[in-house]
Amino acid sequence: MNFFDENPITSADKCFIQLRNDIVKGSIEAGSKLSEPELSNKLGVSRAVIRESLNRLEACHLVESKANVGARVVALTAQGLIELYQVRESLEGMAARLAAVNMSDEEIEALHKLLSSHFETVKSDETYYQEAGDVDFHYRIIIGCKNNHLITILIDGIYHLIRMYRVQLGMSGPRVTTAFDEHKNILQAISNRDPDLAEMLMRRHIVYTRKSLKNKLIV
Amino acid sequence: MNFFDENPITSADKCFIQLRNDIVKGSIEAGSKLSEPELSNKLGVSRAVIRESLNRLEACHLVESKANVGARVVALTAQGLIELYQVRESLEGMAARLAAVNMSDEEIEALHKLLSSHFETVKSDETYYQEAGDVDFHYRIIIGCKNNHLITILIDGIYHLIRMYRVQLGMSGPRVTTAFDEHKNILQAISNRDPDLAEMLMRRHIVYTRKSLKNKLIV
DNA sequence: AACTCACATATTGTCGACAATATACTCTAT
DNA sequence: ATAGAGTATATTGTCGACAATATGTGAGTT
Known part of the structure; x- marks a missing residue:
């Protein structure tokens, strides 16, 4: 064997x-x-x-x-970006909701530590956070939802398209620190095992991100 | 040409x-x-x-x-059904939200007529409604959301798997008339151009359906 | 009798060639 | 010169064959 x-x-x-x-x-x-x-x-x-x-x-x-x-x-269009983020809002909101119920205490603890390490990095280097940190935070919550369908659709299905928009439209800028605070609040809701709040905060977080992207998309 | x-x-x-x-x-x-x-x-x-x-x-x-x-x-399992319906709740909820904003008055009018015709059928023949009517109602709202990503994921992606569960587990029964009322309320919210309510009602509708399915799944 | 190893068989992965369709080009007519 | 039809070319769709991998069988050993 x-x-x-x-x-x-x-x-x-x-x-x-x-x-x-x-x-x-x-x-x-x-x-x-x-x-x-x-x-x-x-x-x-x-x-x-x-x-x-x-x-x-x-x-x-x-x-x-x-x-x-x-x-x-695929072509990168403003309309496509909006549609993609609407789907993302819906699915990642649900992922956060489920994560608040299904993530293990160990996973939550590990996520706290990840955010702390991000905090250190944010102070010195903004770019790292946006490119890897944000992705990683969302990734862990998606995995933590424990719904295999949801994980497949997000990771295999639309994750890379999101990355494509981010990479090619050059995402970075003033949203770094506010996004960090939003992450902290989302994690707090998950720690408190509050599914409703976790979903709401995640959806807001994604809506904010979308709006800030839309501004930059004068392409 | x-x-x-x-x-x-x-x-x-x-x-x-x-x-x-x-x-x-x-x-x-x-x-x-x-x-x-x-x-x-x-x-x-x-x-x-x-x-x-x-x-x-x-x-x-x-x-x-x-x-x-x-x-x-794929194997049909209780866990799989639950996961599928969680995804559905999330995505169709968003579809209803967007439909409340994006559906044309003509589409809404047509949907009213569809529901009326369903009402007639419901009184005489229960099975028709569940198999075609419910599907058709949801289908029209999905199309009405005008978000191509969402439409693709739902119609091409998970619609047929939902059908598979419904067909093979034999969905029908006492939920017919209550489901009809729920459809009516969802459409009313869309008519009123109330995205928040439309999403909430759609999500509830799907959660109810899932729970009633779960009861039957003593497989 | 049960386990392991080797072999035989069947299935999947990959390839190159041919058929069907779309695209590009040329030639003609107005 | 431009529009249209017809032809030539290139690309995609489909096929059968070979290679690589997994599965099933049986002999041999403990």
Whole structure:
């Protein structure tokens, strides 16, 4: 029997992750066409592998494809950003609600420590917080909700699209410290096992973020 | 130039729809293995087409697959049902909220008429309402929210899984008339352009439904 | 009898080729 | 010169075959 049950990573997995990173990062630019033969050459795999990767990318809303025409990277639009954040508000609000009930005391304790360490970093370096810290905080609450459907939809489904908007529109700025306080309050509600308040605060937090993004989107 | 821009349906599309129906209906039973060669023979298409269909079914959470092992139809569990309905509560609540703002007066008027016709049917035949009427009501509100992300996640993503639970666990019974009243109240809130109330009523409606399902699930 | 290891079988992963469809181009007619 | 039709090219959709991995079977050992 194998002790190390390491899950095997297929070519399609690697291609999918590679392409996903390139798209989020912008190396493959938003709205551009994804030619199967071209990618096949570039990545050194067969078209079958590329096609499977593209299907998965479509499932997480990073590409759109039409039959007999092909796949394109999604376009980043103001409307799309708003719609995405409305979905996020809804789902992460529910995640916070469930986390207030389902997170273990250990997880909550660990999250307190994470926020403390963020506080130290915030004072010295603003950028770190926005790029990794915020993501990490939300990530832990999503995991803490213990609802596998919700986790899948958020992490596999829309998380990377959110990252794509953040990376390519360059999120950072004056919201850093206020966002930090909002995180603190959300965690407090979860610590108090108050689902209603946790959901409300998370939704407000996301609405605020959306509004601040909207301002910057004079693209 | 073609006048009728009918979108071409590929073999993979047809297979996907066929398999989806069979899974929802239970012809392919929950939890069973989906063998690629077997399906390939049965449906008379190549494995490539089957594989693409299976990938799409995985994207709507109707099958789960492991690398080098294969795909299985999802199992229907009490826990899964609860998780699914929590997601539904969150997303359809948001849909109702947005519908209160974004639905056109014409759409609202049409929905009033739909409910009236349901009322007639409810009095004579209970089953119709639960199977088609309820679905149709929710469907129209989802479309009415005008948020394409939300629409995609609900319709393409989890709608059919909900149907699968409903069909295979046999939903019907004493909730018919109370559910009808709840629909009426939700629509009233939307008519009044009251997003907060619309969301709250929709969420309650779904929570009630979940609880009544949970009672029947002594499976 | 139960366990382990090796082998045989079946299934999934990947590939290259052909068919069907869409796109780009050229040539003609107005 | 422009619009349209027809052809040429390229891309996507589908297929069958081979390679890699997992599953099932049976012999051999304790």
